[in-house]
Amino acid sequence: MVERIRKIDLFRIFCRCFLIQASWNFKSMLGLGFCYSTIPIAKRLYKKKDDQSKFLKRHLEFFNAHPYFAAWCLGAVAKLEEDAQLKKWDNKKPISIFKERMVGPLGAIGDQYFWAGVKPVAAGIGVLLGLLIGWLAIPLYLLIYNIPHIYIRARGLSLGYKKGFDIISDISVRKFQKIFKVFTVLGLLVTGLTTAKAAIWSLSQDFSGLIVFSIAVFVTLLFLFLKRTVILALFISILIGIIYIVFLNYSI
Secondary structure, eight states: OOOOOOHHHHHHHHHHGGGTTTTOBTTTBTHHHHHHHTHHHHHHHOOSHHHHHHHHHHTTSOBOSOTTTHHHHHHHHHHHHHHHHHTTOSOOHHHHHHHHHHHHHHHHHHIIIIIIIIHHHHHHHHHHHHHHHGGGHHHHHHHHHHHHHHHHHHHHHHHHHHHGGGGGGGOOGGGGHHHHHHHHHHHHHHHHHHHHHHHHHHHHHOHHHHHHHHHHHHHHHHHHHTTOOHHHHHHHHHHHHHHHHHHHHHHO
């Protein structure tokens, strides 16, 4: 008799999915990490070592997605593998095809949700809090960033296991558009507040600090206008600040 996947198995998958990037490689991308995360499924559904080996070999294939949203696919795969055993599927190829179809949507949504949404907003709030309360901004930043991060993993795993193939209906950029708009508004708000606070702080030091701050803002906007990378713009701005601090200390 085939055992059903239990909540403890899903919890083990959830814990393992945090290491899904630990064995990232160019051949299978997240494939090895995905396989590692499915080990609790193999142990629950298959009792023979040979069957477990065949299961894991199937899930060593190429897989790539946003690492946080990969849990959505893991949950669905757990459900499909369970159904395949209970209903005695002759061919498990549909599971592999399903994984392939999940790669694009999960990657696109995840990148926009986290790399273009949560991460810059959380970083902006962290900088703002740093100006206001000092080092306490560090744990608060980690909290602000990791609450949606952990929620997405847990929610996706649970929803994926509940829906199986039907999880595809929940994975579309259109369904996340409202959240993306919220991130855009928050990003603009935080940027405005941080810029204002930084300007006030610079003016409170001395007039030269405000001049340096204004130059950094101008350079950043210029680089963005010229469509240079944000990292390069930030690097130049930080460099200007460091030069100013060194010059100030040297003068003193």
